[in-house]
Amino acid sequence: MRFGLSREQPSERGTNPSTDDLIGQRELMAVAFFLLVVKGADSTTTFLLSFGGNAGWLSVFVYFAYMLPFLWLVTRTLAAREGLNLIALSEETFGVPATKAMMSILLVLGFAATILNMRPYAFLLEVMFYAKTPATVIYVLLIATSGYLAYLGLETIGRVASLLLPYALLSFGLLFLGVYDILDYDEIFPFFGRGWPLLTGPLAHLGIVVDMLYLAVFLDRVKGGTRTYWNGMLSGSGIAAVSAAVLLWMYVTAFGYPAASGTLYPFQQLTRLAHFGWYINHVEAAFLGIWVLASVVHFAVYIYTIVYLFQYVVGAGDFFRLIVPTLGILFVAGFYPYRSFILQYTYRAWVVYALTATVFPFVIALAVAVRYRFRRSRGHRRAD
Amino acid sequence: MRTNTRAPNRWRLVAPLLVLLLQCGCWDKIELEDVAFVTTMGFDRGEIPGHLDVTLEIMNAQKATVALGNATQNEPRATNITLKNTTPLMVKDLANGVITRRINISQVQAFLISEKLARTVDLYSVLASTFRDPEMRRETPIIVTRERAETFIANNVPRFETLIYQFYRYKLNRWRDTGIVPLSNMNDFLRAHAAERPYLFIYATTEHRRPPHQGQNDEVIAGEMEVEGGDPVEMIGAAVVDRGKMIGTLTGEETRLVLLLGAKLRVASYYMIFHDPNDPQFMISTRIKNENPARIRIDTRRDPMTIDVEVPLYVEVLSIPSKIDYVTDLKLQKQLIASIKTQMNEKTEQLVRKAQRQWRIDLFDWERFARRQFWTWDAWQRYDFRRRIPEARVHVRYRIEMLDFGKQLRPDERGVPLRGID
Structure with a gap:
């Protein structure tokens, strides 16, 4: 028995009947961009700076270089059975029980990662901008808006993302113009920062960029199949890598190193430094707006992915009815009372290790198995 | 068949009002x-x-x-x-x-x-x-x-x-x-x-x-x-x-020199005075421009390390109270340039000595330039620049790129030098 693996299944209720909830390359590129670029403007920067030191900006490119072979592998593997998504291909290759077990692990880890990512966003907004507003309210608003976007479906998420992409790029450009006179370019030296950890750190924490592979779960929702998937992911993650690297570079050159590694919420602190001429300053609200919208898109994709996996794992009939329980779990779990950011980073590091240790071996195993089966079936055909 | 997606009228009226909720800014309105x-x-x-x-x-x-x-x-x-x-x-x-x-x-x-x-x-x-x-x-x-x-x-x-x-x-x-x-x-x-x-x-x-x-x-x-x-x-x-x-x-002057030697004074314009080389009781007023930052080369392979600083200056002589014709006499101009360099060097040497001997610190922030010679942070920290800076050999050279004389061609020969005014 299969559970909602393609858009023909009755359990899939699209909200955009005109296009049947399909997304194209532009939307996929924008989604990939927002999945990754926000990591250059949230607490992930702490990881990146700890790997590379003042060369933290280079670690973004190291991540990109590590990620590309896996992305290629997934694309090639799925291209062998064009029309199937990752779950369907896994079911066909490993069988339903093994796939369910694997997707359950991905679901739990996805849940944990989303919770550990989302709560700091609410705290960030509280600490930096809304000191009197309870973090609970901000957290609820963030969950509600992201959840609503996820409820509207993948196509809506993709459209919002593609609409927002030029504004996000424009805001990065404006941010650079706003701070260029305070940047000290000598801070990027020594060029390779902490040296070897620049290469080994991202390798051990590959789970940070695992979102890219999660998107393969919806391959059947992409117009043009694996070709579109490859082009969209490559362009989206490429633009995101350059943007995130520029952000990291700006943190190091604006705050200096090692001061940058002790700066919490560097993006928001950098936007506070932005000024245009003598009188136009205190303009952080403009950047905050774009950042919040980008975050909503980012978490909408997370929530959509979780619900999708949730539906598959529990075998639920209606995709959209699972949205509310999922948001409820996110809300309640977000209140797990860890008291310090250090502990939050520790938990997050565990989840990242776990993602690295499960997703990548799964992808490799799937690729090998599909290749083996493909060869065998071709051999059978020849024998016939 | 296209479905009618228009919202009922009552919602179209209420929806914009919901935007007002965002305007109130929750608890943080000011x-x-x-x-x-x-x-x-x-x-x-x-x-x-x-x-x-x-x-x-x-x-x-x-x-x-x-x-x-x-x-x-x-x-x-x-x-x-x-x-x-x-x-x-x-x-x-x-x-x-x-x-x-x-x-x-x-x-x-x-x-x-x-x-x-x-x-x-x-x-x-x-x-x-x-x-x-x-x-x-x-x-x-x-x-x-x-x-x-x-x-x-x-x-x-x-x-x-x-x-x-x-x-x-x-x-x-x-x-x-x-x-x-x-x-x-x-x-x-x-x-x-x-x-x-x-x-x-x-x-x-x-x-x-x-x-x-x-x-x-x-x-x-x-x-x-x-x-x-x-x-x-x-x-x-x-x-x-x-x-x-x-x-x-x-x-004030030392501060400017520190900024100048650390390449932190860029595209700046300021006034400085120097003793007239041919009549030292008079002061020549100049406007100095820094169109290019100082070139700083640090050799950390030597022990003690060497620091070479070359400062390009654009000097505009604005006042020659001694009435000596530095404007048209090239020989006198060379003397003036040499004198300006000597006076700048003397002040710089005093300041560098103060930083290295008295305070034993990297007053000029030359560390930023030394870091370029290291590939990794660990190597840089092992070098321990702070400990080595007091012993470093520092050479500062001022390069006067252009000597200009403002908008006056030559001193007025009929004028009386300032010392003649009582």
């Missing part, structure tokens, strides 16, 4: 009328060890409004509050004991720290308690005052600026060009402190004293200028802070 904007924060040593006396200068924002100008003309332009033996952020609440409106420090134009506090307490620990507050901004300038910050704030009543924030804005913008005052702010201090580098703070005072020597021009620190009239604040020179504590001062 009415401008309800806020008292602090323009300056001053920190002094409290009587109890570990405590501070914090002074807030609160601007009367209504003075900034033209329409309300008449209604508020009898009100003071600012009011000062000093809270004794407290912490920098406690005052935000405590000050409301004597102030009606909510204290807001997001518009602070300068943090003032008294020299006594700066010399005895780690400034990082003083400022750290402020920069964690979300209202605090990292670009806020920091000034070390020779007297108590409380006294400085009370005495600083500029003649022309109704609103005190304009005083700091205009003042700091002017120093950007001249370099006789460093532009110190919170962000740069945090950057230098984390990297264990010394840092120069603006040095200022409102208490004037008799200058130790006459005719020193910019070779003085704040409070020693030969000046009458003007605003009560004298702002010239720098306070040198190393490992969080103030260790000395620099005159």
Whole structure:
């Protein structure tokens, strides 16, 4: 028995009947961009700076270089059975029980990662901008808006993302113009920062960029199949890598190193430094707006992915009815009372290790198995 | 068949009203009328060890409004509050004991720290308690005052600026060009402190004293200028802070040299005077332009390391009181160039000696250039630049790229040299 693996299944209720909830390359590129670029403007920067030191900006490119072979592998593997998504291909290759077990692990880890990512966003907004507003309210608003976007479906998420992409790029450009006179370019030296950890750190924490592979779960929702998937992911993650690297570079050159590694919420602190001429300053609200919208898109994709996996794992009939329980779990779990950011980073590091240790071996195993089966079936055909 | 996606009319009316919910800003809405904007924060040593006396200068924002100008003309332009033996952020609440409106420090134009506090307490620990507050901004300038910050704030009543924030804005913008005052702010201090580098703070005072020597021009620190009239604040020179504590001062001229040799004075234009090589009792006035930063080459493979600094200068001679014709006589021009270089070298040597022998610090921030020669942070830290800088061999060379004579062709031969005027 299969559970909602393609858009023909009755359990899939699209909200955009005109296009049947399909997304194209532009939307996929924008989604990939927002999945990754926000990591250059949230607490992930702490990881990146700890790997590379003042060369933290280079670690973004190291991540990109590590990620590309896996992305290629997934694309090639799925291209062998064009029309199937990752779950369907896994079911066909490993069988339903093994796939369910694997997707359950991905679901739990996805849940944990989303919770550990989302709560700091609410705290960030509280600490930096809304000191009197309870973090609970901000957290609820963030969950509600992201959840609503996820409820509207993948196509809506993709459209919002593609609409927002030029504004996000424009805001990065404006941010650079706003701070260029305070940047000290000598801070990027020594060029390779902490040296070897620049290469080994991202390798051990590959789970940070695992979102890219999660998107393969919806391959059947992409117009043009694996070709579109490859082009969209490559362009989206490429633009995101350059943007995130520029952000990291700006943190190091604006705050200096090692001061940058002790700066919490560097993006928001950098936007506070932005000024245009003598009188136009205190303009952080403009950047905050774009950042919040980008975050909503980012978490909408997370929530959509979780619900999708949730539906598959529990075998639920209606995709959209699972949205509310999922948001409820996110809300309640977000209140797990860890008291310090250090502990939050520790938990997050565990989840990242776990993602690295499960997703990548799964992808490799799937690729090998599909290749083996493909060869065998071709051999059978020849024998016939 | 297309489905009708138009929303019912009642929702089309209500939906825009929901946007109003976003306008209210939850719990953090601020009415401008309800806020008292602090323009300056001053920190002094409290009587109890570990405590501070914090002074807030609160601007009367209504003075900034033209329409309300008449209604508020009898009100003071600012009011000062000093809270004794407290912490920098406690005052935000405590000050409301004597102030009606909510204290807001997001518009602070300068943090003032008294020299006594700066010399005895780690400034990082003083400022750290402020920069964690979300209202605090990292670009806020920091000034070390020779007297108590409380006294400085009370005495600083500029003649022309109704609103005190304009005083700091205009003042700091002017120093950007001249370099006789460093532009110190919170962000740069945090950057230098984390990297264990010394840092120069603006040095200022409102208490004037008799200058130790006459005719020193910019070779003085704040409070020693030969000046009458003007605003009560004298702002010239720098306070040198190393490992969080103030260790000395620099005159205005020394400050400019430090910035010049550290390639921090870019596209600047300022006046300097030199002794006339052919008649040393006269001073030649020049305008110096830095169109290109200094070229700094550091060889860390040698032991002791060598530091070569080449400073390109564009010199415009504006006044030749001796009436010697440097304009058309090329031989005299060469003498003048050689003399300017010699005088600059003498001043630079004194300053480098002071930094290396007396303070044993990297006063010129040359560390930034030495770091380029290392591939990794570990290698850089193993090199221990800070320990090696006092022994480094420093060579500074001034290169006068162009000698110009302003908009006058030659000295007026019929004129009388200044010494002939009695």
